[in-house]
Amino acid sequence: MLGRVLDGRYRIERRVARGGMASVYEAVDLRLERVVAVKVMHAGLGEDGDFAARFVREARAAAQLSHPHVVAVYDQGEDDGTVFLAMEYVPGRTLRDVVREQAPLPPARALALVEPVLAALAAAHRAGLVHRDVKPENVLVGDEGDTTTVKVADFGLAKAVSATSNHTATGVVIGTVSYLAPEVVVHGQADARADVYAAGVLLYELLTGRKPHEGESQIQVAYKHVHEDVPAPSATVPSVPAYVDALVARATSRDRDQRPADAGVLLHQVRRVAQALREGVSQDAELEADLRPTAPAAPLPVEVTADDQGLAAIVDEPPVTDRTQQIRLPESEPAAPSAPAPRGDRIRRLPAPSAAPRTTSPGRPRRRGPLLLLLALLLVVGIGVGAWWFGFARYTTTPSVLGLGQAEAVAALEEAGLEAEVGPAAHSEDVPVDDVVATDPAPGDRVLPGDVVVLSLSLGPERYDVPRLAGLSVDEARAALEETNLEFGRTVERWSETVAEGEVIRSNPKAGTTVRASAAVNVVVSKGRRPIEVTDWTGRQASRAEKALAGAGLEVTVERVFDDEVAEGVVISQSPAAGTLYRGDGVTLTVSKGPELVEMPRVIAQGKDSAEERLEALGFRVRVERSGQYLGLGFVLSTDPDAGTMVPKGSTVTLYLI
Template identity: 65%
Template sequence: MVGRLLDGRYRVGPRIARGGMASVYEATDTRLDRTVAVKVMHAGLGDDEDFAQRFVREARAAARLNHPHVVGVYDQGDDDGTVFLVMEFVPGHTLRDVIRKEAPMPAARALALLEPVVSALAAAHRAGLIHRDVKPENVLIADEGESGGAIKVADFGLAKAVSAETQHTATSGVLIGTVSYLAPELVVDGRADSRADVYAVGVVLYELLTGTKPHEGESPIQVAYRHVHHDVPPPSALVPGLPDFVDALVARATSRDSTQRPSDAGVLLHHLHRVAQALRDGVSSDPELAADLMPRPVPLDHPEQEVGEDTIALLTQVGSAEVGLLDDGTDDRTTAIERHTVVPARRPSAPAPVAPRRAPTRPAPVATTPRRRSAKGPLVLLLALLLVAGIGVGAWWFGWARYTTTPGVLGLSEQAATARLDQAGLEAAEGEPTFSESVPKGKVLQTDPSPGDRVLDGGSVTLVLSLGPERYDVPSLRGMTEDAAQDALAETRLTFGESTERWSEKVPAGQVMKSTPAAGTTLKPGDTVDLVVSKGRKPIEVRDWTGKPFDRAQAWLEGKQLVGEVTSEEFSDTVAEGDVISQTPATGTLNKGDTVQFVVSQGPELVEVPQTKAMGVEAATDALEELGFVVRTEESGSYLGLGFVLDSDPSAGSMAPKGSTVTLFLI
């Protein structure tokens, strides 16, 4: 695809991503002179009319969304069977890269990253569209920053308009998604609505908070089974100290009962804002908010049901955790989920009946006697005052006195920071080190709590040490194909620049000869690496030297680093001595070091003229013709008519070319 001009407009550049359905290339819109991303369906998939139509619907559905956090769709076309989609180009990295680098991360940071994603999904749900493949790989983060319009949701390739008439899978009963983020109802019966996107967002939030996926397994089938039969565990089980309302938000979004989840991303966005505000206020626990967010318990009084026939087959795509659920039973790998039981969607139980109130009755009159003044009154007052004072002291102690201020230790070594924390009566805990361009390696980059924040007296402060500037060595790419070299650069977090082709006598065609910068050079993440790719051995056009001097041919061949070989020398009456009679090969191309074979002329063959003086003319003629001469007779000046040879030209004993004429002078 690289270098191809699609639809007479889009010049395809390097491949930047590859998935199970299509590959994405950086390209140039030659008409508007701007950089775009072109998504090209894999070869052969376009032959499936249903599949191609779904690809076309992707463009129309995504183009309907006009939101700052959605990757824009510009164009869609079909160039001689190559179906493609033109999208906004977002240079940067994905949320998956952030998870690898930062997770587990503070809850406030996780919500800040997720808020633009939920906002984009809310806009899609309002437009009647479902993303159906929410995952960190589909969240792009531009290099300019990680806030505002720099975070964008990509690949609405599985988007489907919500319709009351069709709630099944997009094409022919096929379910396409990523198994780690599949909602249980998708696995059970293939039905999806906006709450499936909510479930996937909840799984992504869990992954941001803990650094791991909630459900793991040796195969995609096992993971899908766990989504159906197991709740997502609270993140605080892996990361102690997370507020209870953060656990509740994850539980609400990932409830296996879809009716317990927020109805769409707009409702989820409201809950996310409530939790983010509580975190900004420094609240570490809010039972009321947590109880409001937590899914309502529903008694398990429903009979279990078997997996529907719509989920008979799971197809695992190579190199990813993507699966498809099909209506046929042709895949042997599906037996692991056949006839399993799942808990059906729970419905809130009916409220308990309330006993009717009784009508008030008038109390019967009671006889009374005067009461003596009690001495308990002052005692009760004293106890009340003591209680109020105790409550005040307790509030002062629990709300303020037991806290201290986190000292500033940024920029110190771990040893010096630990010593300062010891002096303040605090313990130092080790956090996950991270890269920094400004803080030297081994120095404290950040603390949790931050300097100046309140912390329990005797509590712990997590120190995050700097790993220094993030740098990567250029890998050795020599001998790789261009695609393999690009993949190796992507794994090293370096960016492929451009490739230049050159002739090479040693490196086969299509393989990388070298990189610029060279292998072993240390670079920043995202720095560009160019490749020099071999075109193979340089062909040399052979010239025809027939009839030309061999010496000139030999000199030309040496200049082209070819070998000239004289296989034989032959007499020739037509080709001068030293010239080429024939060569092999006479035309075509060769490579350096190849041989050209020559037959070189020795000129005409020379024969000694015999002695014919005093011989009879007939005898002399026979002798000369036998040697290959042509005989001509001529009368001498002293001709007497005797018929004998007086002399010859050339004279006897001289060398003459075979076939030349000898003149006999007769007497």
């Protein structure tokens, strides 16, 4: 795509992002001479007529939004099978970069970043649009001086809400699993409250630096969204006030009826909490009670259809891992909990009493009722004790050793009855080198005594030196930057007398500069030698011609000759007289010295024939006249011009005879 001009208007400069169904490029709008972002559908998807039609409909829906915190959609088109959107270009980074580099954030800062996101979503909800894919990657953060601009991008998955269609494409759940509301996972239903849930997860991630639900697969994460509440941020960051916990709990309630009705309502609640933070309130029981959900979320009913049977079955049954055991009862006498059941087994229920009447021996007292009741009570107690032991009692939690040195962390884990093991190191902007930056399991996770906790030690800030790019081609420079974990930035073209066309002259930052990972490096690329258009200076002053040509970088050679017709100092001819030259090339100027001068000799008192012969030998033309004192002697009395005068060669000299 690089260098291609779409629809005769948008010249693709570089790719800035790649998603599941499209890539986003920085481009130049040649018509309006501005930088835009162009979202191009991946090759092959355009062949699906339904998909392409939805892409166009989404563009029209997104174009309806006009809000300072929404990335504007300018244009939509198709070029030789390539379907694209032209959008506002927001230089900067995404909220994912902010989470990666700065989280956990102070609550006030986290709310300040979420507030414009909610303002954008509120505008969309008022227009009847649901974003459906709220996540940090779709929130752009641009820094302009002392201000931070936040804009929500990629309403490409949104569509107009109607009374008859609130379902995703058949059999497909659209969105990122870490931010999907439970009802989207189970039923594929997405309304404004699904965006509210995603915004609540985003706030949790800003406050804690981690996602609320994690797992080894997307199915496990989806299961947790359906069956587990989002934890309180204060469980990870104890300094988070309780009313902020309540705000997150309300936004991420699994019961969508307990969530704010749309982003506008949540925005109002966020502003209330932000005001309390600004006033330095550490506890506000009234605000907390007002925000916290009023009742625990009930399990979502799973409706299995022909199209979503697989997903519904998965989220209805939790995956069995090495730390999850299920208890099954034998069909005969009760006993202690058995070994872990195979995947897919369920708790077996006791068979229902038979409807047939029971007979008793005549005369024996009926004591089986109390005995069965006692056995049932013992069975319930046994099940409860087993569930308590296998589900909770035998577990402990991983202590937090983040920020400790390796020896201190190992000692703390061994004191807690766990084993420590050092795993792969990781870079960190905040944790000093060789201190613990992360653990697996994470702090607070449930573990069994004797389990191994893998420590990840800090490598310190991730920094790279800009490689030397001078003399490389653009493709070679791009590859060199990618190998160094740096981004290829803008390309600026400049004339160069020493660097061949297409090669890199220099980089910005310059080679050897230490920068962050993924930092953009701009390159200056040679356009080759600057061409010089030669002007013909014939007939003009040689001094001006010499100055102009030398100033353009040309080497000027001046040849001066006598010329009876061209005045002194004027260019007679020039070589080359026109065309394209380059710096250092030569130009020759032929400049007039004027006519050649000859000294008028003294011929007074000489005879007419002798004087005439002498002057003609010098190139003069001779004219003879009688003087006013003429006596017929035939000698020269005077001349015009006088003797000793410098006269142009070929001039006429008059002899006056006596």
